[in-house]
Amino acid sequence: MNFTVSEENYIKSIYHLQQHAGIVNTNALAAEMQTKAASVTDMLKKLSAKKILQYEKYKGFKLTDNGKKVALTVVRKHRLWEYFLVEKLGFEWDKVHDIAEELEHISSSELIERLQHFLGNPSFDPHGDPIPDSNGKIPKLNQQNLTALTLNKNAVVSSVSNQSPQMLEMLKHYSIAIGTSIKLIKRFEFDGSLEIKVLKQPACIISEQIAKNIFVHYE
């Protein structure tokens, strides 16, 4: 079945919201989509008729299995294109989101299979987010929050949950990026800040607020 750009964007947003919340409600989706609740209701009816949603009036909604499959296809496209933009075209990782938002709606599935192969079948995008395979399977990484890391054990930064320009600025300052080797030296009880050691950098202290957004995995 074919979907409009608007439908695909709704499906993707619902997917992301239900990852956290299980069931999604109208206002949350309206906020996510930067639109009005009435517009959401209109779209819910359409997606429900297309069997993308389990939807009961006033009771919230979630994707059907088929809906999830559509969502994962869009997510896959988005992340492959982000990888392309950063690794092949040399974009900074904080500049690629809006462009990938457009590219993810190009319909050809042969295109995306060839792109994946051209990129060397990457498993994670430049933000460390996993790239679903063509069957919708998502690669898993045993990652944990930096704040939960064992002291003095080497780990590698695998993703960053806050991808705002402000966050990127701070990460650059600390020389932290996806793939960076990192070690936790000390936790400060006073405000939860952490002393860390980044490879080839002197030890430094980062706030708990930053650390909470950094995820790592052991080598």
Add this chain to the structure above:
Amino acid sequence: MNFTVSEENYIKSIYHLQQHAGIVNTNALAAEMQTKAASVTDMLKKLSAKKILQYEKYKGFKLTDNGKKVALTVVRKHRLWEYFLVEKLGFEWDKVHDIAEELEHISSSELIERLQHFLGNPSFDPHGDPIPDSNGKIPKLNQQNLTALTLNKNAVVSSVSNQSPQMLEMLKHYSIAIGTSIKLIKRFEFDGSLEIKVLKQPACIISEQIAKNIFVHYE
């Protein structure tokens, strides 16, 4: 100024039509766009209001200088993406048109500048059509029709004006592609067919109808 996908498609079609005809009329554009004359008229009003067209009711229309600039941007994107699809992703040249039709509407101009650089600043797309530069300047090639070629002088195939699958099939059969070295051996008066020699191939005879669609330039 920003344009919708539909507007960009109209602008591009008008550009192609006026290359041949100078001034364009409603029915010709309707045929090219596979739509109805009434729909064309509606769009003409909109494009005229946006100063893309010089348009006089019942008298035909053509692009303004600004309209040409928009058209060339779309053509540039289309041809760069075609080049990418063939040279990087390994598509056959007759399979890329529809995908490039979608990709040409991705809006980011930084994307297209980076893509051009990544591709090595190509001047011609896989069909031999020239790729306008970022200022809209079109590279020129001193090409001529294969039928007009001087006898026994080496030349290189630079473009093919009929890009149908049927044509591609024949060209494959004769081992002719863009960049192929070719020499005209003899003209047959009876039906205008030509004896040619393709590099590394035995001499062969092609119909006038095929030859008319093949353009070459001297080395």
Add this chain to the structure above:
DNA sequence: TTTTATTTTTAGATTTGTCTAAATTTTATT
């Protein structure tokens, strides 16, 4: 458990791009 507040849905309008059918203008033909 009423009343109030919040959330969600409906009703009706708007914009974009398209269509059909009818009217108008231009061009061609007798």
Add this chain to the structure above:
DNA sequence: AATAAAATTTAGACAAATCTAAAAATAAAA
């Protein structure tokens, strides 16, 4: 030049995606 034919435009309608304002349903508070 009058009429027929072709091309073009207008008028009015429709689907998609959105909006505002009002109504209905659910949740929270007194």
